[in-house]
Amino acid sequence: MSATAAKTETPLQVIDNATCTFCGCVCDDIQLHHDEMRIHKAKKACVLGTAWFLNHTAEKKYPAALIDGKEATVDEAIEETARLLHEADMPLIYGMSNTTCEAQKECAAMADSLGGLLDSHTSL
Amino acid sequence: MLRITGGKVYDPANKIDGQIKDLHIDSDGRLCEPTSEGRSIDATGMIVMPGGVDVHTHVAGGAINFARAMTPEDHRRTQAFIRTKTRRSGLGGMAPTTFATGYLYAGMGWTTVNEAAVPVLSARHTHEELADIPIVDKSTLTLMANNEIMLDQMEAGEYERARDVVAWYIWAAKSYGVKAVNPGGVAAWKWGGDARQLSSPIEGYDKITPGTIVTQLARICDDLGLPHPMHLHCNDLGAPGNIKTTLDTLKHLEGSRAHIAHSQYHAYGGDGWESICSATAQLAEYFNTHPNITTDAGAVLFGDTVTITADGPWQHLLYKLTGRKWGNLDVENETGCGIVPYTYRPSNLVNAVQWACGLELLLLIQNPWQVFLSTDHPNGGCFWRYPEIIKLLMSRDFREECIKKLPSNIKNKIVLPEIDREYTLSDVATSMSAGPARALGLKQKGNLGVGCDADIVIYEQEDDPGEMFAHPRYVIKGGEVIIEDGEIREAPDGREYIARPFYDPATNDFMRPLFEDCYTMAFDNYPVEMERVHGASIHECKPGDAS
Amino acid sequence: MGGKVTCTLGEVKQRADFIIYWGGNPAECHPRHFTKYTLMQKSKFLPKGRKDRTMVLVDIRETKSVKASDIFLQVRPGKDFELITILRALVKEQHVTDAQIAETGITREVLDDLVARMKAAKFGCMFFGMGLSMTRGKHMNSAALLTLAAEMNAFTKFVAMPMRGHGNVTGADVIMRWQTGFPFGISFNRGYPRYNPGEFSTVDVLVRGDCDAAFIIGADPGGTMPQPAIDHLKRIPTIVLDPHITHTSKLARVHITTAAQGIAAPGTAYRMDEIPMPLKPALKSPYPSDEEVVRRINEAIAKKPFWIPEGSMPQMLTEQV
Ligand code: SF4
Numbered sequence: 001m002s003a004t005a006a007k008t009e010t011p012l013q014v015i016d017n018a019t020c021t022f023c024g025c026v027c028d029d030i031q032l033h034h035d036e037m038r039i040h041k042a043k044k045a046c047v048l049g050t051a052w053f054l055n056h057t058a059e060k061k062y063p064a065a066l067i068d069g070k071e072a073t074v075d076e077a078i079e080e081t082a083r084l085l086h087e088a089d090m091p092l093i094y095g096m097s098n099t100t101c102e103a104q105k106e107c108a109a110m111a112d113s114l115g116g117l118l119d120s121h122t123s124l
Numbered sequence: 125m126l127r128i129t130g131g132k133v134y135d136p137a138n139k140i141d142g143q144i145k146d147l148h149i150d151s152d153g154r155l156c157e158p159t160s161e162g163r164s165i166d167a168t169g170m171i172v173m174p175g176g177v178d179v180h181t182h183v184a185g186g187a188i189n190f191a192r193a194m195t196p197e198d199h200r201r202t203q204a205f206i207r208t209k210t211r212r213s214g215l216g217g218m219a220p221t222t223f224a225t226g227y228l229y230a231g232m233g234w235t236t237v238n239e240a241a242v243p244v245l246s247a248r249h250t251h252e253e254l255a256d257i258p259i260v261d262k263s264t265l266t267l268m269a270n271n272e273i274m275l276d277q278m279e280a281g282e283y284e285r286a287r288d289v290v291a292w293y294i295w296a297a298k299s300y301g302v303k304a305v306n307p308g309g310v311a312a313w314k315w316g317g318d319a320r321q322l323s324s325p326i327e328g329y330d331k332i333t334p335g336t337i338v339t340q341l342a343r344i345c346d347d348l349g350l351p352h353p354m355h356l357h358c359n360d361l362g363a364p365g366n367i368k369t370t371l372d373t374l375k376h377l378e379g380s381r382a383h384i385a386h387s388q389y390h391a392y393g394g395d396g397w398e399s400i401c402s403a404t405a406q407l408a409e410y411f412n413t414h415p416n417i418t419t420d421a422g423a424v425l426f427g428d429t430v431t432i433t434a435d436g437p438w439q440h441l442l443y444k445l446t447g448r449k450w451g452n453l454d455v456e457n458e459t460g461c462g463i464v465p466y467t468y469r470p471s472n473l474v475n476a477v478q479w480a481c482g483l484e485l486l487l488l489i490q491n492p493w494q495v496f497l498s499t500d501h502p503n504g505g506c507f508w509r510y511p512e513i514i515k516l517l518m519s520r521d522f523r524e525e526c527i528k529k530l531p532s533n534i535k536n537k538i539v540l541p542e543i544d545r546e547y548t549l550s551d552v553a554t555s556m557s558a559g560p561a562r563a564l565g566l567k568q569k570g571n572l573g574v575g576c577d578a579d580i581v582i583y584e585q586e587d588d589p590g591e592m593f594a595h596p597r598y599v600i601k602g603g604e605v606i607i608e609d610g611e612i613r614e615a616p617d618g619r620e621y622i623a624r625p626f627y628d629p630a631t632n633d634f635m636r637p638l639f640e641d642c643y644t645m646a647f648d649n650y651p652v653e654m655e656r657v658h659g660a661s662i663h664e665c666k667p668g669d670a671s
Numbered sequence: 672m673g674g675k676v677t678c679t680l681g682e683v684k685q686r687a688d689f690i691i692y693w694g695g696n697p698a699e700c701h702p703r704h705f706t707k708y709t710l711m712q713k714s715k716f717l718p719k720g721r722k723d724r725t726m727v728l729v730d731i732r733e734t735k736s737v738k739a740s741d742i743f744l745q746v747r748p749g750k751d752f753e754l755i756t757i758l759r760a761l762v763k764e765q766h767v768t769d770a771q772i773a774e775t776g777i778t779r780e781v782l783d784d785l786v787a788r789m790k791a792a793k794f795g796c797m798f799f800g801m802g803l804s805m806t807r808g809k810h811m812n813s814a815a816l817l818t819l820a821a822e823m824n825a826f827t828k829f830v831a832m833p834m835r836g837h838g839n840v841t842g843a844d845v846i847m848r849w850q851t852g853f854p855f856g857i858s859f860n861r862g863y864p865r866y867n868p869g870e871f872s873t874v875d876v877l878v879r880g881d882c883d884a885a886f887i888i889g890a891d892p893g894g895t896m897p898q899p900a901i902d903h904l905k906r907i908p909t910i911v912l913d914p915h916i917t918h919t920s921k922l923a924r925v926h927i928t929t930a931a932q933g934i935a936a937p938g939t940a941y942r943m944d945e946i947p948m949p950l951k952p953a954l955k956s957p958y959p960s961d962e963e964v965v966r967r968i969n970e971a972i973a974k975k976p977f978w979i980p981e982g983s984m985p986q987m988l989t990e991q992v
């Protein structure tokens with residue numbers, strides 16, 4: 001990728017013992033070399049982990065939010081989401097594989113407060 | 125701001141035994157000098173006690189969460205807490221969900237709980253779960269007696285090193301003290317063995333025996349100035365004739381403070397399942413002559429439960445005996461745990477002996493400041509059944525009724541039928557609150573003196589103590605009215621107590637290579653970050669504080 | 672009978688001299704499993720590392736993991752349960768007919784040898800993957816293997832562990848257990864958690880059209896689920912939180928872009944052995960974290976009227992019809 005572009009700039013910052021969440025091994029010994037915009041090297045990570053770290057950047061590649069396919073602000077999207085979920089009789093909260101425990105807890109709280117369904121990838 | 129007026133107050137820490145007394149609470153949630161501000165609760169004719177303190181329970185972390193996974197059928201027939209606008213839903217039962225745990229404890233007037241078994245490796249998990257247990261304040265104990273890095277130091281005769289390692293672990297886990305389980309036995313279990321003799325070296329070592337581990341660890345806890353002494357689950361749990369091991373263990377503790385966990389499971393005579401009998405008289409006698417040690421009963425109640433302990437070998441035995449489901453989880457370098465659903469039946473002679481033993485210890489140990497109410501939840505029964513135990517302790521007639529249901533060949537195996545003692549309300553207040561609070565070194569708990577936390581439970585006086593203690597009229601936690609007329613009103617977050625013992629700063633460098641040898645986690649990621657402990661209250665340990 | 676006998680990965684690293692991978696391809700799906708946790712590590716008990724350990728692979732096809740194994744057992748597709756049951760019998764020296772063995776595609780000599788090795792091990796560990804837990808009779812298969820591991824303890828130390836994949840799915844499982852008592856497939860529609868995998872699991876719910884809104888986070892069912900399920904997601908208001916515009920985002924009413932966990936969002940993730948690991952994000956994302964967005968949605972929902980009348984009391988489930 002565009003690792004060469006970064007070479008001319010400031011030296012890369014290093015993070016020791018970073019954690020890869022791509023697979024259930026959750027290796028926490030990865031050394032990340034980054035320039036705040038992207039990660040250039042993920043030492044000790046396997047091929048899958050390396051791809052995981054190098055493919056995510058801090059670029060603004062996508063719109064912050066979309067409502068009915070049109071760009072929207074996060075605030076608007078949050079309001080709309082709350083409205084749609086609150087209006088539903090039986091909302092489903094699903095997924096939670098690629099996210100943090102902190103977000104998962106919020107999801108469980110959401111299903112609880114809405115009286116909805118809560119399910120993860122495990123049920124597949 | 126709150127006043128509680130006209131109640132009969134039982135506050136053993138201040139030698140108040142049923143006198144009518146008004147209590148005043150300031151805006152910080154502490155008891156204070158008389159004020160005339162704020163709401164007033166008229167407690168005339170009611171009984172006022174400090175909120176309950178559970179010195180030994182299993183409510184959060186990998187083991188109980190494992191038990192939740194193993195008992196889905198129980199979740200379907202239990203008590204459900206319905207969601208409200210501000211309060212999360214939950215399920216009670218043998219292994220209640222976190223939110224329900226808080227509601228159930230507070231609902232019967234308990235306001236502080238000590239989670240007695242936390243492996244450091246999953247301490248992060250335990251703290252996260254504790255954060256989801258509302259209302260009650262919490263503390264945790266770190267499992268140490270089978271930690272191989274510490275055992276290696278003891279084997280090498282490096283006492284100071286071992287002490288630093290223990291302190292390092294306590295702070296890494298952000299825990300409050302040390303729990304020792306089946307010293308040497310769990311380490312042996314990792315090869316399928318056990319350690320049942322106090323004087324023979326443990327598997328994998330030449331010198332150290334369970335006895336030396338116990339002695340040194342108790343001394344370490346004292347030397348570090350931990351607020352709570354070593355919390356010991358003795359070797360040979362649950363086995364007929366284990367009274368010998370227990371008494372032998374106690375001898376290894378002379379001169380140190382110690383808390384013996386769930387001593388009911390360690391007070392059996394006989395030499396097999398046929399001849400098992402109560403040996404509580406011998407054990408109680410020891411406590412009666414050794415005020416330096418405290419214990420909790422680990423009482424058994426008849427009915428369904430799920431047993432979970434860090435005692436892997438015992439759980440394997442239970443699995444073989446019952447043929448029920450078996451869960452086991454060994455934790456690298458540190459400890460292990462086993463999980464087996466279990467039903468205690470009055471018709472089963474062994475269970476009947478266990479049931480009697482728990483009550484006998486609570487009644488035969490004379491000083492209520494030494495023996496505390498516990499079921500080793502969920503092992504002997506669920507914590508929300510404590511009021512049943514109080515009833516058994518307070519009423520000799522009720523005990524007699526229950527004894528009638530036991531097998532007839534129980535006669536010479538137990539001493540319960542000969543015990544006349546009945547707990548007074550002051551005994552109850554000591555055993556459920558003041559005593560365990562003092563043993564835990566929580567000076568602001570179990571005490572209704574000025575400056576202490578306003579954790580208060582108010583009961584309507586009733587003839588049936590089981591009913592009375594199951595349904596307090598009011599429960600106040602940190603000055604907030606949590607339960608009123610039997611309903612949960614508020615569910616604020618509780619605090620977590622942690623201890624910071626001193627260790628040589630060089631311990632970090634010493635630990636690193638040893639750690640990397642046996643763990644699979646990065647050394648720097650291992651200690652729990654302070655931000656992850658919700659509502660932390662730090663006790664700075666001063667060596668020599670312990671007495 | 673049954674249950675689960677397991678350990679943390681460090682125990683395997685330190686002690687396991689006999690390792691079985693059943694129905695998985697760790698070499699490609701969990702690439703560092705061998706090197707970090709199981710085969711390659713040396714320890715004070717296994718000083719020669721790989722040489723001190725035996726690895727058996729059981730799978731229906733040859734994968735890249737075969738190269739790493741000492742013994743490869745190619746089981747006939749769909750015969751895992753039968754094979755585990757036969758092993759359970761052989762371990763207990765019960766009679767098994769030749770016909771029964773032949774069905775599995777493996778010979779008696781190989782199985783006798785395997786059982787002898789299992790019993791001779793000092794510390795055995797069985798890892799089971801999707802190939803076992805996601806095929807015909809999935810729950811039966813894993814339960815049978817867990818039972819085999821438990822029963823092996825009559826002879827020697829033995830444990831078993833699922834090889835969980837999919838990012839932090841273990842975390843979801845662990846958290847749902849402590850908050851609701853159940854690991855997945857939960858309904859709160861009566862105001863408290865109920866569990867019924869067939870009824871409340873997502874594919875069933877979507878195919879039946881039983882939900883009228885969907886909030887999707889950290890998954891892309893629009894790319895993986897059966898068509899009728901996807902069709903229902905299109906019909907109802909679907910909301911997606913993801914670092915990318917996914918298949919599901921494209922059919923959703925609302926998409927919110929969030930920071931990737933562990934790369935640009937802090938927090939915790941659970942390892943397959945249920946040990947929580949802290950995340951150390953390197954990048955500062957222009958997008959908010961999942962945690963922040965879901966919390967703000969919850970705050971917005973909390974401002975709206977609540978669906979259960981005040982004053983509802985705890986109840987005993989046994990009293991309900
Ligand atoms: S580095 Fe590889 S093995 Fe480790 S968690 Fe990431 S993807 Fe899995």
Ligand SMILES: [Zn+2]
Nearest residue numbers: 180240433500
């Ligand atoms: Zn216990």
